[in-house]
Amino acid sequence: xxxxxxxxxxxxxxxxxxxxxxxxxxxxxxxxxxxxxxxxxxxxxxxxxxxxxxxxxxxxxxxxxxxxxxxxxxxxxxxxxxxxxxxxxxxxxxxxxxxxxxxxxxxxxxx
Amino acid sequence: xxxxxxxxxxxxxxxxxxxxxxxxxxxxxxxxxxxxxxxxxxxxxxxxxxxxxxxxxxxxxxxxxxxxxxxxxxxxxxxxxxxxxxxxxxxxxxxxxxxxxxxxxxxxxxxxxx
Numbered sequence: 001x002x003x004x005x006x007x008x009x010x011x012x013x014x015x016x017x018x019x020x021x022x023x024x025x026x027x028x029x030x031x032x033x034x035x036x037x038x039x040x041x042x043x044x045x046x047x048x049x050x051x052x053x054x055x056x057x058x059x060x061x062x063x064x065x066x067x068x069x070x071x072x073x074x075x076x077x078x079x080x081x082x083x084x085x086x087x088x089x090x091x092x093x094x095x096x097x098x099x100x101x102x103x104x105x106x107x108x109x110x111x
Numbered sequence: 112x113x114x115x116x117x118x119x120x121x122x123x124x125x126x127x128x129x130x131x132x133x134x135x136x137x138x139x140x141x142x143x144x145x146x147x148x149x150x151x152x153x154x155x156x157x158x159x160x161x162x163x164x165x166x167x168x169x170x171x172x173x174x175x176x177x178x179x180x181x182x183x184x185x186x187x188x189x190x191x192x193x194x195x196x197x198x199x200x201x202x203x204x205x206x207x208x209x210x211x212x213x214x215x216x217x218x219x220x221x222x223x224x225x
Contacts, residue, residue: 004154033212041199043155043215056212090154099145100213102154 003027006091006103013081014111021076021106023091031055032074033100034066035090043090049074081110113138113204117216125224126194132187132219134202142204144185145213146176149199158200161185172196197223 004025013019025032033056034046047066048056054066063079078085091103118133136142143162147155159170166178176187185202199220203213 031212041149041218041220043201043218045212048212092155099157099160100155102147102156104154105152 004091004093004101004103006089006106008106009104010107010109012109012111015081015083017081018077018079019081019108020078021089021091021108023074023076023103025072025091025093025101027093027095027101028072029093029095029101030071031094032068032071033092033094034074034076035092035102037088037090037105039087047074047076078108081108083110086110113140113142113206113214115202115204115214115216117200117202117219119219120217121220121222123222123224124192127191129190130188130192130196130221132200132202132221134185134187134216136183136185136202136204138183138204138206140206142206144176144178145203145205146170146174146185146187147201147203147215148172149201149218151198155201158187192221192223194223194225196221 006023031050033048037043046060049068052068065077068074088105090105092100094100114137116135124130145160146158149155159168161168161178169175174189199218202216205213
């Protein structure tokens, strides 16, 4: 039973398209995150939601919009995709300071 | 704000040799420290964490790390590595109450050769 699951695992799309990545956690955690990992494997937080409320919004283009319909789900919608958006996007969840649980990642390729 | 520096971007070692992956951090407040491992085409998995208490922390797969407050370091060690330890290793620091809001280092690629 996967703790944090993301779909799709791979996503290839053309520039200018709009796409969404879905994330679900079954751990009962209050907080969920989106991270971006670039081609050099640098990992950077993008957003954080706590109980459906946005609490972290790092310097991310407003083409990226997270949506949390409930505390177990945090989806990432991206408008007008650009080549530079190609990366691996990780969803994660945590409860307090113990650890963060990561999904398997979504490899987004914009062509 | 806190920051994390992983001093080695790549560490090649032979199988059964010991390894140390170095991590220094900077923060003006007390922090929580983590090491994560990322196997090829996978998500991150927690190896070990330091929250408080004993400065020597043991994790999964035979890894351990020592928190050194005076040197602001949290180096990861394993006495004898296996081919299967080949992966990307990330040191992370969190000052908040949620571990997910962590600052990650740039990663160290550990390559274990036969």
